[in-house]
Amino acid sequence: MQKKRQLLAFMISVGLATSASADEGRWYINPAIGLQNFDSERNLDDATTLTLGGEYRYNDRWATELRFLDSQADGKTGDTDVNQYYLDALYYFKPMTAKWQPFAILGVGHAELDGKLNDSQETQANASIGIRYALNESWSLRGDVRGIYGTDDNTWDSLINVGISYAFGSRSAPAPAPAPAPVEADTDQDGVPDRRDNCPDTPAGAPVDAKGCALDSDEDGVPDYKDQCPSTPKGAKVDDNGCKLALVKDISMKLSVNFAANSAEVTGNIDNVDEVVQFLKAYPEVPVEISGHTDDTGSAEYNKNLSQRRADSVRNILIDDYGIEGDRVTAIGYGEDRPVASNKTVEGRATNRRVEASLKHKIKQ
Structure with a gap:
């Protein structure tokens, strides 16, 4: 025992x-x-x-x-x-x-x-x-x-x-959870860590791209978070709120076009055409009137038809060569009715054989 x-x-x-x-x-x-x-x-x-x-x-x-x-x-x-x-x-x-x-x-x-x-x-x-x-x-x-x-x-x-x-004593326990990954600093709290944030001062909550910069969906230069008109056409001139600027006066631009006597064919370059095209693209809802004019040589009826053909020629160039929408461009021939110089001299008659672009439309957007 x-x-x-x-x-x-x-x-x-x-x-x-x-x-x-x-x-x-x-x-x-x-x-x-x-x-x-x-x-x-x-x-x-x-x-x-x-x-x-x-x-x-x-x-x-x-x-x-x-x-x-x-x-x-x-x-x-x-x-x-x-x-x-x-x-x-x-x-x-x-x-x-x-x-x-x-x-x-x-x-x-x-x-x-x-x-x-x-x-x-x-x-x-x-x-x-x-x-x-x-x-x-x-x-x-x-x-x-x-x-x-x-x-x-x-x-x-x-x-x-x-x-x-x-x-x-001890009891078998499940493996400990892996340590959480270190949290990278994001000072402006936009979801993009500071180390790759190219725009570190975006306001909290503003939508940003992969580089941390505020989105500008309509590419008007005004970020989405303060753009009150988020669908303005690309290239349109806008104010600080992202809305298109309003035209407050009528605008008329002269296009210098050389026409041979009794001809509607454009020869050479059209002076000021780039300025007109640039303006039309900046304000895509503004229509333009292309007006054709002649000197007083020949009958008034003939001059009327000739000025219309000249206006149509320039209109077609704006549409075909510069991409301006056809429904925005109107061509009107005024014949010899609106001279800007004397028809008694060679120089005056050459000046009156002209085409003008008139942007006569007041908008507010």
């Missing part, structure tokens, strides 16, 4: 001491009571068996247990004191966090049978299936059924155990 007490004390002290160094696994103290059925060759009755085990669970699946079993078996020749020692390997089918944790055991051990008439010792192997039921993080119920094989005499014993277990 003294030997048993020493062994129990040793097992408990080893378990407690070793647990202090366990970083990831978990320790269980497994006391249990069971009924052991002995092989008929032993001539022993079934006996109540007390078990004390110290189990170390390495992870969710694998564990090792050191067990001590003690029983007093009645026999034909008197009582026999049976002491058994086992080192078992356990495999769990469920993780530590599961409520029900079935397991399987394979182990080897040593048995000492101490009777009144004779003593014997033998090497044993055992296999078991069992289940653990977690009551909480520390306490659980455990039961198992074992087959025990005595290798010396080819005996088979069986054992049914139930017990309660106490667990302590």
